[in-house]
Amino acid sequence: MSKNGDYKNEFGYFAERPQVASKLYDSKYVLAGLVIFLLVIILPLVPNLGKSVPAPKPDLNTPAIMKLPEKERKCVMELEYMRASHMQLLNDWRDQVVRDGNREFTGAGGKKYLISLQNTCLECHSNKTKFCDQCHNYAAVVPNCWGCHLDREKKQVARAEAK
Amino acid sequence: MAKVPTPKELTRINYRPPAKSWMDTKPEFRPGVYLNAPSPKWLEMIGYPYPRKWSVPDEDWHLPPDWKEIILAGMEDRLKRFRTLKLFFDICVRCGACADKCHYFLGSGDPKNMPVLRAELLRSVYRRYFKTAGKLLGEVAGARDLTEDVLKEWFFYLYQCTECRRCSLFCPYGIDMAEMTILGRELLSSVGINIEWVMASVASCYEKVGHIGATPHAYKDMIDFFAEECERITGILPEVTYNRKGAEILFIAPSGDYFADPGTYTYMGYLLLFQYLGLDYTISTYAAEGGNFGYFISHEMGKRLNAKFYEEAKRLGVKWILGGECGHMWRVCNQYMTTWHGPATFLEVPKSPITGTVFEHAREHKMVHICEFTADLIHHGKLKLDPQRNAHLKLTFHDSCNTSRAMGIFEEPRYIIRHVLPEGHFFEMPPNTIREKTFCCGSGSGVNADEYLEMRMRGGFPRANAVRYVHDKYGVNHLGCICAIDRAVLPTLMAYWVPGMEITGIHELVGNALVFDDEIERTTDLRDRDLVGVGKAEEAEGEAEDE
Amino acid sequence: MDFFKRHFSVAFLAVIGLVVIAFIGVKANLQLLFGVVIPYLAILIFIEGLVYQIIRWLRSPVPFRIPTTAGQQRSLGWISRDLGEKLDNPANTMQTLGRMALEILAFRSLFRNLRAELREMPETYAGGKLVYWSYKWLWLGAIAFHYAFLVVLLRHLRFVTEPAPAFVNLLGEVDGFIQFYVPTVYLSGIVLVVAGLYLLLRRIYTPTLRYISLAADYFPLLLIISIATTGILMRYFIKVDITAVKELVIGLATFKPKVVPGIGVILYIHLFLVCVLFAYFPFSKLMHMPGVFLSPTRNLPNNNRAVMHVNPWNYPVKFHPYLEHEAAYREAMYEAGLPVEILPESAEKEE
Amino acid sequence: MVLNGLLKEKRAVLVERWREALFESYPLETRQFFRKEKDRFQNPVAHRLSRGIEGLYGALLQETEEEELKGYLDEIIRVKAVQDFSPSQALAFIFLLKGLIREELAAELCDEELGRQCLEFESHIDGLALLGFEVYMQCREKLSEIRIDEVKRRVSGLLRKAGLGMELE
Structure with missing residues (x-):
């Protein structure tokens, strides 16, 4: 390659020195990498692509709720608050019971409730899978409530024993 | 009362006002801290643009009228040709990991010597003219106009980078300041701004023999003289041939080894070794310079000088090339030479004629580092060595930046040292100052001019400081190196910072230790210094006579 | 206003401005713009910009093989190289891949920092001892920041997938292993903010760094810290209806976008900042992410003497040929006994 | 020798302040680096300057040979001589010690005897x-x-070849 070329030198930019070919260098590896990167981004979206994935509707048709007259079918707090902050409320309840021994809660409408996940919440929402789990699964949330609190059937057994 | 400054005022004089931003501070060209402008004749010799008389401290550098367009066109062109430049301009996050790794920053305390900021000097112009954000937002986007002051600043700081790549080692993205420095210096060259020390060396090397600009016969005389010196000291006269066709090996050493002490003693070491082996080699008066100052100012000029290696090897019909102890020569040989001129099909894969070792790792390049060659000899037990002849040395080894960070030759020289020095005479400097983390001598990349002495003393201080540590602690009195620039500048550096240190090439030690069958009894080393034991014995004799 | 203040305040005000824009936008009922249009636009700019910039890099070749070597080269067979040296001075593709992996996954180069300190020890003979220790704060900050960011990003996959992949749930469990508070506190979020603040504060309080830092350095840090902060606020303090959020996001992901009513404004601020980050990414220093893969001082093996590296624009150069060299000195060379190709005239006369 | 005792007592403070005063002559960005970086190899300038200051302070408090004093001065001045400092700037740090002592010992120096000793000490400086x-x-x-x-x-x-080498050395 090192023969005496007939050219000026590197500072004669415009004519003498060969122009760099207009192509993509090392494109094989880099573009492959780029494609892999884009695939990795897109991959999680593929299974649901084009499908509509509606949010689950919590099922409120439990016997306990149905028994109540229409206008008394209200939760302890406003619906909007409960949707966003029910975990906060449960956390506060736990603290009140465990730390202060307080079992009374005044709800949004001034109505008093017993502070108890099992006896108050699950009394109405006895359908854990269709009420709690449905949304928790949808949002991929794993609450640690159920580590201690039992679900409905076992609770009834426990009650029977207590009696 | 007389108006004199108080001591407090004097120490608080901000010699580079820190309150201002880096974009607003300008360099001050004081004697001792800038390099001289080149005389036009050198530029003319190699066909470089805009040869003219100008002077660095002058206000007017007599730039060509369209200098700005030239620089910007040059930058655009280089962005097209070097992915490195684009990438290094774009991806720096200014994390500051490189800041305290530069020997110039450590020695001078000038914040613009932090590699990140030195690069930013170029990068700010890139942003202003090649990036949309910089075009629109200007200073807030870290962009600034290309002005004469900016150009002068480039000149000042790009020649305070010795292309040692220590910063690149610590950079999480491997951003290589050396690459940007070379390309920046190319841009400066395109408007005729370069330095006397480099241009004189390049032009001389281009047309004559080596950087010093000798003639072929003076060069021959010089090496013949070394051979005679060898004979005077050892009784062995090495046989040297020049430009001999049909030799097996072409030997190329840096010019520092045949004109300047103490490199000359290293050259004597080479000659003795080759004589000992009866090596079929020759030295060329054409490809006589291993060093390559061209590489310090542009990739192309590096190639133009380097072209002589293979040309001469082809003309002489040798089988392979052996290279001497040199730093940047080996950076060029290792990282550029095959790409520039290869593959060298007219040569053979290097094979040691003594041990039969095939240097597979150099199979395309066809060139072997003399330390690789000698280490292989020692490993195969082909050399009879008497380490006691180096007993007057206590040695520490300075890894040259180029061979360390652009090649990785660490073990070979150490292996040789361990075999030519008596046990317990070799001391390493602290680990964060050697091997890949080695500090530069402060004078690499063509800034080893004498007018630049003050700056070089600053740049070399971190290295000297580590040498001083082993000097004080272990009484080390010799600093070994495998680089001709090291051998040229470290004596100066040491004379200032660590008086009492001598500099030596590794093959000088080999020359001392080599035992020939038919040599005369040696009383001195290659530098005419008494060997341990010999001098004392003489003294004792003298005393006896006096009595 | 000095350089630092100017650059910092530009970045700071820009982030504040973005928050305000999102806030006003949602209050003005522009949910469609902030919840659908801008996210799509941002992703489009991100992908297009990324591809554009990478292609822009690819248009320039790597003319020379210039790896930074940090260990013993491969040379003579009997000079052994340990794994560290093979990775720091790779001689083949596998070793180079190893080096890259170490660089990208473990920030090898930043880890290299080593310091020596002379500890005063009057009782010893020398009166002191040289102690080596690592100075790896920057490495620690950087790696904490990047990995926390990655974990946070992966955890967010639960919003775009239904059902969420098992590893996302697992990641959430690991991330929240301390089981503190409801909802469980994720460590990654806290680490991200703390590491981000560390990186920001060192920029502000280290004079050297303050000297070199530009608005482009403060802005991404402030932006990411703000994103993490709004995220944390939303998760633990200012709650939003998470089911509705998922409905919005998965709508985007399945290309069936719809505005879901009843989501708090904080979500839109968070989302808008994320969008800005994505759109800003390809035009900023954040391109160091793809850039690190392309760095020629790291992604090439040091085997130039064994394997030819081709430079596509390697052009022939003008050099000083041997015959010109000889012509200039022929007489003298001949007299000095140096072999010449062409005998000088004087020699011919002699014959 | 009351002053001497006081100076020994205040050694840590005065050395520290003197060193700080010396660092003041560098740009802000560098100063911080000098202070923070303790590695004598990664921060050779600060290491050398500190060594000089500590040595000088100690030497001033006792009978010291001129050579030793010069050695400590050398640690500092050798660095400054190659950096961008004029002679006056390079040496100004020595005089700064006077002011520092007066400030640190302001209360004690009201004592006449101590004041006299202080003047004597200043002429040492x-x-x-x-x-x-x-x-x-x-x-x-x-x-x-x-x-x-x-x-x-x-x-x-x-x-050397011309036979001149020996003479020049």
Whole structure:
């Protein structure tokens, strides 16, 4: 390659020195990498692509709720608050019971409730899978409530024993 | 009362006002801290643009009228040709990991010597003219106009980078300041701004023999003289041939080894070794310079000088090339030479004629580092060595930046040292100052001019400081190196910072230790210094006579 | 206003401005713009910009093989190289891949920092001892920041997938292993903010760094810290209806976008900042992410003497040929006994 | 020797303040680095300056040979002689000690005897400054000397060949 070329030198930019070919260098590896990167981004979206994935509707048709007259079918707090902050409320309840021994809660409408996940919440929402789990699964949330609190059937057994 | 400054005022004089931003501070060209402008004749010799008389401290550098367009066109062109430049301009996050790794920053305390900021000097112009954000937002986007002051600043700081790549080692993205420095210096060259020390060396090397600009016969005389010196000291006269066709090996050493002490003693070491082996080699008066100052100012000029290696090897019909102890020569040989001129099909894969070792790792390049060659000899037990002849040395080894960070030759020289020095005479400097983390001598990349002495003393201080540590602690009195620039500048550096240190090439030690069958009894080393034991014995004799 | 203040305040005000824009936008009922249009636009700019910039890099070749070597080269067979040296001075593709992996996954180069300190020890003979220790704060900050960011990003996959992949749930469990508070506190979020603040504060309080830092350095840090902060606020303090959020996001992901009513404004601020980050990414220093893969001082093996590296624009150069060299000195060379190709005239006369 | 005792007591503070005063002559960005970085190899300038200051302070408090004093001065001045400092700037740090002592010991110096001792001590500092000039000059002369040596060494091979080598050395 090192023969005496007939050219000026590197500072004669415009004519003498060969122009760099207009192509993509090392494109094989880099573009492959780029494609892999884009695939990795897109991959999680593929299974649901084009499908509509509606949010689950919590099922409120439990016997306990149905028994109540229409206008008394209200939760302890406003619906909007409960949707966003029910975990906060449960956390506060736990603290009140465990730390202060307080079992009374005044709800949004001034109505008093017993502070108890099992006896108050699950009394109405006895359908854990269709009420709690449905949304928790949808949002991929794993609450640690159920580590201690039992679900409905076992609770009834426990009650029977207590009696 | 007389108006004199108080001591407090004097120490608080901000010699580079820190309150201002880096974009607003300008360099001050004081004697001792800038390099001289080149005389036009050198530029003319190699066909470089805009040869003219100008002077660095002058206000007017007599730039060509369209200098700005030239620089910007040059930058655009280089962005097209070097992915490195684009990438290094774009991806720096200014994390500051490189800041305290530069020997110039450590020695001078000038914040613009932090590699990140030195690069930013170029990068700010890139942003202003090649990036949309910089075009629109200007200073807030870290962009600034290309002005004469900016150009002068480039000149000042790009020649305070010795292309040692220590910063690149610590950079999480491997951003290589050396690459940007070379390309920046190319841009400066395109408007005729370069330095006397480099241009004189390049032009001389281009047309004559080596950087010093000798003639072929003076060069021959010089090496013949070394051979005679060898004979005077050892009784062995090495046989040297020049430009001999049909030799097996072409030997190329840096010019520092045949004109300047103490490199000359290293050259004597080479000659003795080759004589000992009866090596079929020759030295060329054409490809006589291993060093390559061209590489310090542009990739192309590096190639133009380097072209002589293979040309001469082809003309002489040798089988392979052996290279001497040199730093940047080996950076060029290792990282550029095959790409520039290869593959060298007219040569053979290097094979040691003594041990039969095939240097597979150099199979395309066809060139072997003399330390690789000698280490292989020692490993195969082909050399009879008497380490006691180096007993007057206590040695520490300075890894040259180029061979360390652009090649990785660490073990070979150490292996040789361990075999030519008596046990317990070799001391390493602290680990964060050697091997890949080695500090530069402060004078690499063509800034080893004498007018630049003050700056070089600053740049070399971190290295000297580590040498001083082993000097004080272990009484080390010799600093070994495998680089001709090291051998040229470290004596100066040491004379200032660590008086009492001598500099030596590794093959000088080999020359001392080599035992020939038919040599005369040696009383001195290659530098005419008494060997341990010999001098004392003489003294004792003298005393006896006096009595 | 000095350089630092100017650059910092530009970045700071820009982030504040973005928050305000999102806030006003949602209050003005522009949910469609902030919840659908801008996210799509941002992703489009991100992908297009990324591809554009990478292609822009690819248009320039790597003319020379210039790896930074940090260990013993491969040379003579009997000079052994340990794994560290093979990775720091790779001689083949596998070793180079190893080096890259170490660089990208473990920030090898930043880890290299080593310091020596002379500890005063009057009782010893020398009166002191040289102690080596690592100075790896920057490495620690950087790696904490990047990995926390990655974990946070992966955890967010639960919003775009239904059902969420098992590893996302697992990641959430690991991330929240301390089981503190409801909802469980994720460590990654806290680490991200703390590491981000560390990186920001060192920029502000280290004079050297303050000297070199530009608005482009403060802005991404402030932006990411703000994103993490709004995220944390939303998760633990200012709650939003998470089911509705998922409905919005998965709508985007399945290309069936719809505005879901009843989501708090904080979500839109968070989302808008994320969008800005994505759109800003390809035009900023954040391109160091793809850039690190392309760095020629790291992604090439040091085997130039064994394997030819081709430079596509390697052009022939003008050099000083041997015959010109000889012509200039022929007489003298001949007299000095140096072999010449062409005998000088004087020699011919002699014959 | 009451003053001497006081100075010994205040040693840590005064050395620290003196060193700080010396660092003041560097740009802000560098100063912080000097203070923070403790590695003597990664921060050789600060290491050398600190060594000099500590040595000088100790030496001032006792009978010290001139050579030893020069050695400590050398640690500092040799660095400054190659950085961008004029002689006055390079040596000003010596005089700063006076002011620092007066500030630190302001209350004690009301005592007449101590005041007299202080004046005496200050003339020691003046003496130190005079030595400093010598050291500065030596460093600058060394620079010229090594510059010439370097030029000589560049052609030393040739000189040696011409039989001139020995004479020049």
